[in-house]
Amino acid sequence: MTAQITGRSPLRSAAELEEIAAAGIAELGIVNPTKNGPGRDADAADVIAWAAATFGPTWALTASMQDTVLAHLVARVAPGTDVLFLETGYHFAETLATRDAVRERYAVNVIDLRAEQTPAEQDEAYGADLFASNPDLCCLLRKETPLDEAMENYEAWATGLRRAEAVTRAGTRQIAFDARRQRVKIAPLAGWSDADVAAYVAEHDVIVNPLVAQGYPSIGCAPCTRKVLPGEDARAGRWAGTAKIECGIHR
């Protein structure tokens, strides 16, 4: 059975949420990184505990079902939290199996977010393989819009973004006000290195998408993800051969 969103309304105003984000940064002693220095992060578990206490059922985690570290940590610190999975209809079978395993093993509420159209209906409307002809539109229809609609139920959303993942993510903050969505955006693992992730996975027997070990350090939809070659950037396999480097949900 598909899990239901547990958020509630009415939500607090954007101005209130911006104040709450600032208060959280101060309470947790976070110093945001700048070009002059790396700043100071709070413990990831403390950030999650703050989010749970501050937002109750009105925060959710988005998960790509790659290494599932954040979902595991959230299940430990704030069991029952909604975990949003963008079910684009184009995922690898291994990614869907990872989602199923998280749903089975972790104490979180995994919710599939789907686009209005099935892939077949999208092919009918826009021509076959929109991901090849216009990946920005495909991501808008299958990722950004379903997430934006789901976020109408939440005051805050958390992601597994890490500064070490890519140059485009170097400015990631643990707590920020997401002006585009008018919500609080939380990245508890912002300062974690690849070694930190590997250590947590080993210590807690975390579910990891088997594709990671097969040469896919960054996993998105199957048509837009290829293996990474030795020496390439971890995200080089995403939308390879195009100028696109992010799906748009983190703009």
Ligand code: SF4
């Ligand atoms: S990653 Fe590719 S298949 Fe997935 S939504 Fe974006 S363009 Fe479409």
